[in-house]
Amino acid sequence: MRLLEYQGKELFNQFGIKTPQSILVQDMEEAKSAAEKLGFPFVLKSQLTVGGRGKAGAIQKCKDSVELESKFEELLHKEVKGELPRGILLEKMVEIVKEIYLSIFLNRSKRCFSIIASSEGGVDIEQTENKIIKEITINGISNELASEIANELDIPKESRESFITLLFNLFKVIIEKEAELAEINPLAIVSDGSLLALDAKVIIDDNSLFRHKDLVKYLHLSELEKQASDNGFSFVELEGNIAIIGNGAGLVMSTLDMVTDAKGTAGSFLDFGGRATSETIYEAIKVISRIPKIKAILVNLFGGIVRTDLVAMGILDAYKNNILNVPVFARISGAQSEKAKELLQGSEARLFDTVEEAINAVVLKVNNNN
Amino acid sequence: MATKFDIFSILTGNSNDADYEKKPVIIQGITGSFGSTHTRLMREYGTNIAAGVTPGKGGSKFEGVPVFNSMKEAVEATGSTISGIFVPAPYFYSAAKEALDSGIKLLVAIPEHVPIIDSIKIYEYAERNGARMIGPNTPGVIIPNTMKVGIMPAQPFTKGGTVVFSRSGTLMYEVSYHLSNSGFGQRLGLGIGGDPINGTNLIDSFDLIREREDVDSVVVVGEIGGDAEEMLAEYIFKTNFSKPVIAYIAGRSAPKEKRMGHAGAIVYGNYGSADSKISSYSKANVPVAKSPKEVPLLLRTLLKK
Numbered sequence: 001m002r003l004l005e006y007q008g009k010e011l012f013n014q015f016g017i018k019t020p021q022s023i024l025v026q027d028m029e030e031a032k033s034a035a036e037k038l039g040f041p042f043v044l045k046s047q048l049t050v051g052g053r054g055k056a057g058a059i060q061k062c063k064d065s066v067e068l069e070s071k072f073e074e075l076l077h078k079e080v081k082g083e084l085p086r087g088i089l090l091e092k093m094v095e096i097v098k099e100i101y102l103s104i105f106l107n108r109s110k111r112c113f114s115i116i117a118s119s120e121g122g123v124d125i126e127q128t129e130n131k132i133i134k135e136i137t138i139n140g141i142s143n144e145l146a147s148e149i150a151n152e153l154d155i156p157k158e159s160r161e162s163f164i165t166l167l168f169n170l171f172k173v174i175i176e177k178e179a180e181l182a183e184i185n186p187l188a189i190v191s192d193g194s195l196l197a198l199d200a201k202v203i204i205d206d207n208s209l210f211r212h213k214d215l216v217k218y219l220h221l222s223e224l225e226k227q228a229s230d231n232g233f234s235f236v237e238l239e240g241n242i243a244i245i246g247n248g249a250g251l252v253m254s255t256l257d258m259v260t261d262a263k264g265t266a267g268s269f270l271d272f273g274g275r276a277t278s279e280t281i282y283e284a285i286k287v288i289s290r291i292p293k294i295k296a297i298l299v300n301l302f303g304g305i306v307r308t309d310l311v312a313m314g315i316l317d318a319y320k321n322n323i324l325n326v327p328v329f330a331r332i333s334g335a336q337s338e339k340a341k342e343l344l345q346g347s348e349a350r351l352f353d354t355v356e357e358a359i360n361a362v363v364l365k366v367n368n369n370n
Numbered sequence: 371m372a373t374k375f376d377i378f379s380i381l382t383g384n385s386n387d388a389d390y391e392k393k394p395v396i397i398q399g400i401t402g403s404f405g406s407t408h409t410r411l412m413r414e415y416g417t418n419i420a421a422g423v424t425p426g427k428g429g430s431k432f433e434g435v436p437v438f439n440s441m442k443e444a445v446e447a448t449g450s451t452i453s454g455i456f457v458p459a460p461y462f463y464s465a466a467k468e469a470l471d472s473g474i475k476l477l478v479a480i481p482e483h484v485p486i487i488d489s490i491k492i493y494e495y496a497e498r499n500g501a502r503m504i505g506p507n508t509p510g511v512i513i514p515n516t517m518k519v520g521i522m523p524a525q526p527f528t529k530g531g532t533v534v535f536s537r538s539g540t541l542m543y544e545v546s547y548h549l550s551n552s553g554f555g556q557r558l559g560l561g562i563g564g565d566p567i568n569g570t571n572l573i574d575s576f577d578l579i580r581e582r583e584d585v586d587s588v589v590v591v592g593e594i595g596g597d598a599e600e601m602l603a604e605y606i607f608k609t610n611f612s613k614p615v616i617a618y619i620a621g622r623s624a625p626k627e628k629r630m631g632h633a634g635a636i637v638y639g640n641y642g643s644a645d646s647k648i649s650s651y652s653k654a655n656v657p658v659a660k661s662p663k664e665v666p667l668l669l670r671t672l673l674k675k
């Protein structure tokens with residue numbers, strides 16, 4: 001779960017990491033009263049989970065009430081990479097002396113965490129040569145390592161202690177809130193020598209949420225995602241018009257690639273995991289049926305305990321109960337496939353022996369209709 | 371780098387052992403619906419399930435298999451060094467810790483949704499104890515026609531000289547099915563797991579079979595997310611790994627910053643992208659199949675060279 005900036009900053013504040021004074025608002029009225037409290041000038045920051053807000057114009061300076069009128073509404077309705085903001089953060093501007101990049105992230109291949117730091121803050125860290133990378137275990141950061149990082153970043157003497165404390169606190173966010181990433185870009189040293197996190201990018205390990213009840217409030221699922229998640233499905237909505245359903249994340253990804261290679265476009269990714277039964281396929285179709293752009297469903301199931309006939313019955317039930325009105329192209333490798341083929345005769349669902357045949361048929365059907 | 375670990379000797383033993391190919395295995399969570407279904411299937415396949423553990427059910431039996439309250443008792447009664455963990459993710463950490471404290475050397479961690487911190491802690495603890503974890507979020511490990519500890523179906527696998535390592539369960543089955551159909555049986559099938567943290571990662575896996583004369587080729591099924599394939603490609607190149615390797619990567623057309631089913635299948639910027647993985651493999655001269663079906667075709671071409 002990627003937190004919004006203001007949520008990340010709430011966490012930072014809990015751990016003693018300071019941020020500029022700010023107020024989250026949802027409409028013009030709230031914005032006006034927040035402006036009164038903060039005083040001009042300030043920055044309007046669109047609350048999005050996608051990166052590249054600055055480049056997309058989703059962060060705007062605001063110097064007076066005239067600018068607030070014009071810029072606020074624009075930002076509130078501005079989509080970035082298909083996402084609408086969940087609020088606008090009004091944040092007081094600060095006088096920056098030096099900007100730093102600082103993050104701690106999960107190092108997957110080394111099975112530990114890594115600190116990345118750079119004395120060039122506010123940049124795209126992937127593009128920067130000038131950076132320090134240090135591996136740390138889950139047991140913590142030593143004083144020696146913290147000093148070493150402060151030295152390499154050339155932190156001014158008067159801010160050094162604050163920087164080291166902040167680094168320890170950022171690590172606490174990682175361990176105590178079970179984050180995969182906690183990034184401050186930029187971290188500003190301001191005129192009185194204190195440190196302020198001007199941005200916050202925090203990704204929480206979804207699998208740890210069962211023991212972080214305080215973070216559950218940050219979960220934000222669309223209605224479809226919620227319906228899928230309640231059924232234990234992994235679901236991602238995509239741009240195209242073919243819905244892909246399968247049992248296993250890798251298998252569904254692989255099917256998605258093959259559909260793309262065959263010049264089809266996938267409209268959704270749904271992995272129902274575990275066992276394939278009449279009920280699971282029925283519930284999966286129910287989720288898909290709520291996406292109007294879907295023109296056909298491609299089902300790819302593989303595994304030893306799949307009862308093909310039961311899956312076929314689930315599909316037939318979906319047609320019978322009018323939750324399904326698009327054709328289904330299925331490859332179901334499992335027991336009783338002859339019986340399944342018989343069951344599906346006369347319906348809009350077709351069973352194929354290989355996934356390649358199913359994909360060719362579905363792409364032909366969908367692309368001819370357009 | 372992980373310690374030298376002989377997975378074949380742990381799983382099957384040596385041909386002069388009295389219990390050769392019948393090494394005792396303990397199932398943690400044997401009485402749950404998941405654990406019991408797969409205990410049945412593993413026994414049908416030939417695995418010697420010697421005991422199960424479910425706290426509070428000690429003294430009972432599951433289809434003839436004795437059930438114990440603790441791992442300590444189960445290990446004392448059976449002398450087992452292998453455990454299959456079938457408990458729900460929130461209980462994984464304590465189950466795994468208990469297994470390692472009782473002398474288990476190979477943990478097969480089936481549960482999905484284990485928190486990352488728990489996986490790291492168990493990985494470190496296993497390392498300190500000279501033990502090894504496979505998974506979590508793995509279908510397990512199979513030696514075709516001999517035994518399996520895991521949830522994979524039996525049908526796709528046949529005995530042979532190819533080894534399949536996979537980050538995805540169903541794709542391991544799918545690729546093995548195509549290999550079997552083309553006459554490439556498998557010496558070993560091992561699920562790395564779909565999580566960001568793997569007790570046995572791709573490089574560790576290659577170390578398991580690097581020196582084995584009964585392995586003639588390797589298929590590695592990867593997916594987007596992380597840098598496991600990039601690291602593996604570097605390892606293959608730098609250490610002159612001599613056996614033929616074919617790779618497959620799922621998720622080429624997945625969008626960025628979306629988690630594609632597996633906790634580990636997510637691309638940030640270029641980190642974890644299929645392009646990055648494919649170009650790393652190409653530097654190591656590892657052919658990458660475009661679909662599961664293409665894997666045996668590429669393998670055949672490579673073996674003819």
